[in-house]
Amino acid sequence: MDRLQVFRREAALRIGLIGAGRIGTLHAGVLIANDAVDELIVADIDADRAKSLAEELGAWHLDQPEDLFDISDAVVIASSTETHVPYLLHAAEAGVPAFCEKPISIDLETADQAVTAVHESGIAVQIGFVRRFDTGHLAAREEIVSGGLGDVLLVTTQVHDREAPSEDYIAVSGGIFADMLIHDFDSVRFVTGSEFVDVTVTGSTHAMPVFGTYDDFATTTVTAHLENGAIVVISGTRANAAGYDVRMEVFGTADSIAVGLDPHTPIRTLEPGLDLPRPPVTVSWLDRFGSAYRAEMEAFTRLVTEGGTSACTIDDGRAALVVAAACRKAAVEERPVFIEEIG
Ligand SMILES: NC(=O)c1ccc[n+]([C@@H]2O[C@H](COP(=O)([O-])OP(=O)(O)OC[C@H]3O[C@@H](n4cnc5c(N)ncnc54)[C@H](O)[C@@H]3O)[C@@H](O)[C@H]2O)c1
Structure with a gap:
């Protein structure tokens, strides 16, 4: 050379x-x-x-x-x-x-x-x-690895897109689990270092019936167990007028932390004396994850x-897709699904 x-x-x-x-x-x-x-x-x-x-x-x-x-x-x-x-x-x-x-x-x-x-x-x-490159998610991982939170009891994540994608996109997206919550499946694996054991899901097309045309949900929740004993609750909706909102909270026996919660997070507090959110409110992927991209x-x-x-790695990509496939099966069969059923 x-x-x-x-x-x-x-x-x-x-x-x-x-x-x-x-x-x-x-x-x-x-x-x-x-x-x-x-x-x-x-x-x-x-x-x-x-x-x-x-x-x-x-x-x-x-x-x-x-x-x-x-x-x-x-x-x-x-x-x-x-x-x-x-x-x-x-x-x-x-x-x-x-x-x-x-x-x-x-x-x-x-x-x-x-x-x-x-x-x-x-x-x-x-x-x-x-999200693996987002400073908040990286810090959460460090908190767990260092033991600062004690035993992790509960991990919650929220993913709210600002606007629903086009119908053309919905038709080929693979559905809310493979397309949108897959980021949450990966961020939970990445931050906790633990694998999903099972999933239970619920979902609706309320206010966004177009998703029903493609056998999809517009709003959904996933509850799951992790191998480390923690419970996971993931919620997501395809359209959130207030803005693009991606958060995670981790509750441990020693401490509790929040990722993505700052004065610009697009949720309006009703507590007196707190004038939040403040401009610029997070409305786009770039606002929220610009430095991570x-x-x-x-x-x-x-x-x-x-x-x-x-x-x-591509194996990380596959692992998150396995969780998405388990969620899809759980939705279709209306029952909890173990990850080992998917392979
Ligand atoms: N990581 C993230 O934050 C993030 C955000 C949005 C989308 N995505 C992913 O990125 C992908 C694209 O999403 P998008 O929102 O940009 O969709 P989009 O519909 O806006 O754009 C898709 C583009 O792909 C092009 N395309 C279609 N078939 C093609 C082909 N055979 N060869 C070359 N180009 C082709 C289309 O013409 C279009 O320009 C999806 O897989 C989506 O899941 C990731």
Whole structure:
């Protein structure tokens, strides 16, 4: 390898970004500002969308997403969920490291094709569970590891999107568990270091009947047991007029903590003397997780240039999908489901 190539691998990456939709646009802005990224090439099945995003950012664009694998040092897969496995298979075949948005797939059988191919090829893969890079979630993990909370009794998480996604998105999203609460399944695993044992769910389409058309819920709760003995309660809704609200609380025998609760959290307190929330109220993913989205891409570009262990492996992606599949089964069969029933 000559000096020029060494320089290119270590300091200047050409990243191929697949998908110029909501999250692809966010990642594009993050990547273009990342010091390790020399060139960004955007591709989307909607070539005009890729072109206009690339032009806005001063990036390149390609009409055929598949062509990115021949010319990129690494790819970021941010297209619709059903495209993740085909593009991961491409990446494995081409030997190109890949960042892949969650979920790997909407079903485990398809996801496992990618899991096997990634393991066999040995390519570096990072799955897009952004909360692993959020300072609050990282601090909660430290509190638990250090024993500061004592025995963990109860973990609660809340995920409230600002606006429901489009009907086109709902149709292919894989449902609220695989699409939205999957972040909570991962954050609970990550923060507690413990695995889910079982899940019980409830859900409704109240005020958002379009979700019923796709056999999905708009609002849901999941209660679960963890292997460490803690109980988990996760609640989520697809639309929350007040803003984008992602929180976690951990109650232990020695102390209790909250993540994501600050003066800008989009919930109005009715306690006298407290004028909360204060502007700027958290309304978007970027407001809530801007620094975490930057940190996850920095971790990925470091993984590509320096090697090491992925901060969120494809096995982590699979583990969260197993919990989502258990929730789906629990909803359909209207009973608690053990994780070991899923595999
Ligand atoms: N980590 C996060 O915070 C986060 C947030 C939102 C979405 N996501 C995930 O990101 C993915 C995209 O979500 P979104 O909200 O951006 O959706 P979106 O519908 O806004 O955008 C999807 C894009 O993929 C493109 N696309 C579809 N098929 C393609 C193909 N075969 N090749 C290339 N491009 C193709 C579409 O044209 C569109 O531009 C989903 O898997 C979603 O679960 C993650």
